[in-house]
Amino acid sequence: MSQLDDLKNAIKSHLGELECVIGWEQGYDPLHATPLFIRTEADLERLIIGPLAVHNLVTYLTGFKGKKIGVVVKGCDSKSVIQLLNENLIKREEVVIFGLCCDGVVSQRKIRAALPADPGFVESVDIGASDLKVTVAGQAATLKLAGVLADKCLICATPDAIISDVLIGTAHTPAPAASLACQDEFEAKSDAEKLAFWQETMSRCIRCYACRNACPMCVCRDYCIATSRDPLWISQDNSPAENMMFQMVHVSHLAGRCTECGECERACPVDIPLMLLRRYMNKQVKDVFELQAGTALEQTPPLLTFKVEEERINERGW
Amino acid sequence: MERFITKENLIRLAEELSATCRVLAPVATCGTVTFRRFQPGMTLDLHSRMAAVSPKAATFPQTESLLTVKREIPEKKPEITETLPEGKSVVIGCRPCGARGKLIFNPVYETDKTKDPYFILRRDNTVFISLACDRPETTCFCHSVGSGPADANGSDVLLTLVGEGYVARSVTPAGEDVLKSALFTDAGDKGKEADAKNAKAREMMGEAHDYVSAPEKLLARFDDMDFWQAQSAKCISCGACTYMCPTCYCFNITDDDQGLESRRIRSWDNCMSHTFTLEGSGHNPRPTKAHRLKNRVGHKFSYYPDLHGGVMACCGCGRCIKQCPAGVDIRQIVKAAQEYSE
Amino acid sequence: MPAQDVRELRIVGFLCNWCSYGGADTAGVSRFTQPTDLRIIRVPCSGRIDPLFIVRSLMNGADGVLVSGCHPRDCHYAEGNFYARRRLEMLKRFLPITGIDARRFEFTWVSASEGQRWQHVVTEFTRRIHELGPAPTFNPASEADWNTLAVKAGQGQTCPCHG
Numbered sequence: 049m050s051q052l053d054d055l056k057n058a059i060k061s062h063l064g065e066l067e068c069v070i071g072w073e074q075g076y077d078p079l080h081a082t083p084l085f086i087r088t089e090a091d092l093e094r095l096i097i098g099p100l101a102v103h104n105l106v107t108y109l110t111g112f113k114g115k116k117i118g119v120v121v122k123g124c125d126s127k128s129v130i131q132l133l134n135e136n137l138i139k140r141e142e143v144v145i146f147g148l149c150c151d152g153v154v155s156q157r158k159i160r161a162a163l164p165a166d167p168g169f170v171e172s173v174d175i176g177a178s179d180l181k182v183t184v185a186g187q188a189a190t191l192k193l194a195g196v197l198a199d200k201c202l203i204c205a206t207p208d209a210i211i212s213d214v215l216i217g218t219a220h221t222p223a224p225a226a227s228l229a230c231q232d233e234f235e236a237k238s239d240a241e242k243l244a245f246w247q248e249t250m251s252r253c254i255r256c257y258a259c260r261n262a263c264p265m266c267v268c269r270d271y272c273i274a275t276s277r278d279p280l281w282i283s284q285d286n287s288p289a290e291n292m293m294f295q296m297v298h299v300s301h302l303a304g305r306c307t308e309c310g311e312c313e314r315a316c317p318v319d320i321p322l323m324l325l326r327r328y329m330n331k332q333v334k335d336v337f338e339l340q341a342g343t344a345l346e347q348t349p350p351l352l353t354f355k356v357e358e359e360r361i362n363e364r365g366w
Numbered sequence: 367m368e369r370f371i372t373k374e375n376l377i378r379l380a381e382e383l384s385a386t387c388r389v390l391a392p393v394a395t396c397g398t399v400t401f402r403r404f405q406p407g408m409t410l411d412l413h414s415r416m417a418a419v420s421p422k423a424a425t426f427p428q429t430e431s432l433l434t435v436k437r438e439i440p441e442k443k444p445e446i447t448e449t450l451p452e453g454k455s456v457v458i459g460c461r462p463c464g465a466r467g468k469l470i471f472n473p474v475y476e477t478d479k480t481k482d483p484y485f486i487l488r489r490d491n492t493v494f495i496s497l498a499c500d501r502p503e504t505t506c507f508c509h510s511v512g513s514g515p516a517d518a519n520g521s522d523v524l525l526t527l528v529g530e531g532y533v534a535r536s537v538t539p540a541g542e543d544v545l546k547s548a549l550f551t552d553a554g555d556k557g558k559e560a561d562a563k564n565a566k567a568r569e570m571m572g573e574a575h576d577y578v579s580a581p582e583k584l585l586a587r588f589d590d591m592d593f594w595q596a597q598s599a600k601c602i603s604c605g606a607c608t609y610m611c612p613t614c615y616c617f618n619i620t621d622d623d624q625g626l627e628s629r630r631i632r633s634w635d636n637c638m639s640h641t642f643t644l645e646g647s648g649h650n651p652r653p654t655k656a657h658r659l660k661n662r663v664g665h666k667f668s669y670y671p672d673l674h675g676g677v678m679a680c681c682g683c684g685r686c687i688k689q690c691p692a693g694v695d696i697r698q699i700v701k702a703a704q705e706y707s708e
Numbered sequence: 709m710p711a712q713d714v715r716e717l718r719i720v721g722f723l724c725n726w727c728s729y730g731g732a733d734t735a736g737v738s739r740f741t742q743p744t745d746l747r748i749i750r751v752p753c754s755g756r757i758d759p760l761f762i763v764r765s766l767m768n769g770a771d772g773v774l775v776s777g778c779h780p781r782d783c784h785y786a787e788g789n790f791y792a793r794r795r796l797e798m799l800k801r802f803l804p805i806t807g808i809d810a811r812r813f814e815f816t817w818v819s820a821s822e823g824q825r826w827q828h829v830v831t832e833f834t835r836r837i838h839e840l841g842p843a844p845t846f847n848p849a850s851e852a853d854w855n856t857l858a859v860k861a862g863q864g865q866t867c868p869c870h871g
Contacts, residue, residue: 082693168503243807315691
C-alpha cells in the first residue's frame with residue numbers, strides 16, 4: 049500500500065467525526081495542486097500528496113472556529129500548527145492532524161528556470177522518485193527533483209510532521225544545509241545596496257496582501273492595521289515606501305511567530321523575495337531568545353512575555 | 367495597413383518613441399515579467415510568457431493623483447489644483463487580452479451622464495502595440511469570452527512574430543501613424559505566415575466554453591450561500607486576482623494629508639477585501655469571503671453582461687487562476703453554476 | 709552643537725512621561741544646552757511604544773529616532789519597559805536587512821533626575837545622526853530617479869534568490 053492509500057484510510061476512519069479534512073487535489077494544470085476540502089468519501093478519492101502539494105493548509109484552520117477539522121500537514125506545516133496552539137488560536141481537541149513524512153516540495157520559479165519553455169505551456173508531467181518529466185510546448189525535459197525543490201526544503205530540519213494524530217510515511221534523518229547561499233549573499237551587501245534592492249523590488253509590489261493572507265499566523269484578518277482607516281498606518285499610495293512599510297508591519301508582527309513556511313513568498317504574484325526579511329528576523333529571535341517558533345509546544349512567543357534580567361540584550365550603556 | 371519590423375528595430379522603435387512618450391514594455395526582473403518605463407539600453411522579455419501584471423496601469427494606474435491642496439497659512443483660502451494626466455504613452459508587447467481590458471471600462475467610465483476625465487485622457491493618449499500569442503497557456507480562455515490569441519479589438523497595432531521580426535497590422539488611425547515610421551518595411555508575403563500562425567494558436571486552444579447561460583445561472587445561485595461557501599473554501603481573500611485582472615475597474619478615493627498639503631488620490635480597490643463594502647456604521651453587506659467571491663464572479667459573468675449587452679467583464683487572460691496562491695479557478699466556478707442541478 | 713551652525717536634521721524622540729520626559733525637563737530647568745534637532749513625543753510609558761512608530765517615522769523621512777524610557781526594574785507601571793526592551797531590541801536588530809542604517813535608531817533609559825545624562829544622550833545621538841547625514845528615502849525623489857529605478861529593473865538587477 050502506498051503512502052497515499054495509508055493516508056486515505058486514516059482520513060476515512062476519522063471523516064465521520066469531522067466537519068471536513070483539508071488536503072490537496074490536482075490543480076488547473078499538471079504542474080499545480082490545489083487545496084481540497086474533503087467532506088465525503090467521493091471527495092477523498094481526489095486527494096493527492098507529493099512534491100506539488102506546496103500549500104500550507106494550516107492557514108485555513110483559524111477560519112473554522114468551534115468546528116472539528118482534520119488537516120494534512122508536511123513537516124513545515126506542522127510547525128504552524130504548534131505555533132497556533134502556543135498562541136491559543138486553535139484548540140488541540142478541535143483539530144485532527146494527519147502528518148506526513150515529506151520529501152520536499154517544488155518551487156514553480158525553479159521549474160520555470162530549468163525548463164526550455166515557460167511552465168504555463170505545460171502539457172504533461174510524470175513525477176518519479178527523484179525526477180520530474182515535464183513536456184512543455186512540445187518539448188520534453190527531465191528535471192532532477194533535488195534541483196527544483198523550494199529553498200525552504202534545502203534548509204529543512206523538520207521534514208516529518210512534529211505533531212500529529214496519525215503519521216504517514218517513512219521517517220527521515222534530516223541533514224539540512226546550514227544556511228541558504230542567497231540569504232548569506234544578501235546579508236553581506238552594504239546598506240546602500242540593500243536599500244536600492246528593496247526600492248526596486250517594492251516598486252513592483254501591488255499590495256495585493258497575498259503574502260499576508262497566505263500566512264498561517266496572520267489571524268487579524270479583517271482588522272489588520274495595514275488596511276485600517278482609523279488609525280491610518282499606510283496610505284493607499286502604491287509607492288515603494290508605503291509598500292515597504294507594509295512589509296515592516298508584517299515582519300514586526302511576525303517576530304517570534306514566523307515558522308518559515310515560505311507561503312508568503314510563494315503567494316506573491318510578482319515574485320518578491322520576502323523570505324529574505326523573515327529569515328533574518330528569525331535569526332535575530334534565535335540569537336536573542338534562543339528559540340524558534342513552532343518547534344516545541346508550551347512555548348510562549350517571546351514578545352508576549354519578558355524576563356527581568358535579559359541575558360542577551362545589552363542595556364544600552366550610554 | 368500591413369508592414370514588417372525586425373526584432374532589433376522594434377527596440378529601436380521603443381527608443382524612438384521614448385523620446386516623446388512614456389513607453390511601457392515587459393521586462394523580466396527577479397524571474398517575473400512586469401511592465402516598466404522603457405529606457406534605452408533595457409532588455410525586454412516579449413516572448414517567454416505574458417507579463418505577470420496586466421498593462422491596465424497605462425490607462426488606469428494603481429495610484430493616481432486627482433488633485434492637490436495647498437495652504438499657505440491657515441487663514442488663507444486653500445489652493446486646489448486638479449492634476450489631470452498629461453502626455454502620451456505607448457504600451458509595447460502586451461498581449462491582446464491585456465489591451466482589451468479598457469474596452470470593459472468604456473461603458474462604465476464614459477457614459478452619457480458621466481465622463482471620467484482621468485481615464486478618458488489616458489485612454490485617448492495611449493497607443494497599444496500588442497503582440498499576438500503563439501500558443502495558449504494552460505490558464506488561457508480568451509476564446510471563450512469573445513476574444514482570441516490574435517484579437518485586434520482594443521489594440522492600435524497588432525504584431526505577429528514571423529521569423530526574426532513581426533508582421534505589424536494597424537487597427538486604428540493611431541496605429542497607422544506608428545506604422546509610418548521608417549523602421550517598418552514592406553511585409554511582402556509574410557502576412558500569410560502571420561495569418562497561419564494566428565490560426566494555429568487559435569486551434570491549439572481547442573473548443574471554446576459557452577458562457578451564454580452563465581448570467582442567468584449565476585443569478586440563480588445568488589441566495590445559495592452553501593454553493594458559494596463550497597466554491598470559496600480555498601480562497602484566501604487576498605486580492606491578487608483583482609489587481610492582476612485587466613478588466614477589474616473598482617477604485618477608492620482617499621486623501622493623503624501632510625501638514626498644510628494634501629493630495630487626493632485614486633487607487634485600485636478590490637472586492638475581495640473586507641473593507642470593500644464596510645460601511646461607516648460598521649455594517650458590512652458582504653461580511654464573508656463567500657459573499658465577496660460571489661460578487662466578483664457574479665459581476666464578471668452575470669451583472670456586467672446583463673447591463674452591457676452580454677459582454678463578459680473578463681478577457682480570459684487567466685492571470686487570476688495562475689496567480690492565485692490557492693489555485694481558485696474562475697472557469698470552474700462559473701461552470702459549476704452553469705451545471706448546477708438540485 | 710549649536711543649531712545655527714548646520715542645517716537641522718529631523719530627529720524624532722519618543723519619551724516616556726514619567727522618567728525620560730521628566731529627565732528632559734530636568735535638563736531644561738537646569739539650563740543644559742543641547743542641539744535642537746530632537747522633536748519630542750510624550751507617551752505614557754515606553755511599553756506603549758509600538759515599534760511601528762519608529763518604522764513609520766523613518767519611512768516618513770525622519771533622519772533619526774530616539775526612544776527613551778525608565779530604567780528596567782524602575783518602570784512607573786512596573787512592567788512596561790520590560791516589554792519595550794524586547795520589542796525595541798528586535799526592531800534594532802531587524803533594521804539592517806532593510807537597508808536602513810540601524811544607527812539611526814537608538815533606545816536608552818533615562819530617569820527623571822538624570823538631566824545631565826539626558827543632555828549627553830541627545831548631544832551624542834544628534835552628533836551621530838549628523839555624521840550619518842540625511843536619511844536616504846525609499847521613494848525615488850524625482851522623475852529621473854524613477855527612470856533610473858526602471859532601468860535597474862530592466863537590466864535584470866539580479867536578486868540573490870531569483871537570479
